[in-house]
Amino acid sequence: MQNLAAITNTFERKLAALNPRCLIIAGDSERELDSPGKRTSLHNVELITCDELFKKIEVLASLFNLVREKPDKAAD
DSSP states (O other): OTTHHHHHTTOSSOOOOOOOOEEEEOSOHHHHOOSGGGSOOBTTEEEEOHHHHHHHHHHHHHHTTOOOOOOOGGGO
């Protein structure tokens, strides 16, 4: 981003750069993020663990009434 003008100054067309965010989905928060130092703060990078992602999906699904009722095992 910082060197875009210098890198592209010989190009015929001008390029514009946005400042996109990066999302990394990996791991399990309870097992892998057991200390504050393991969740580093990087500019425009968000780390979300698989269990956090699934929890967010569950919350959204419940907000939009998209949650299926679990089948009753006694009825089987």
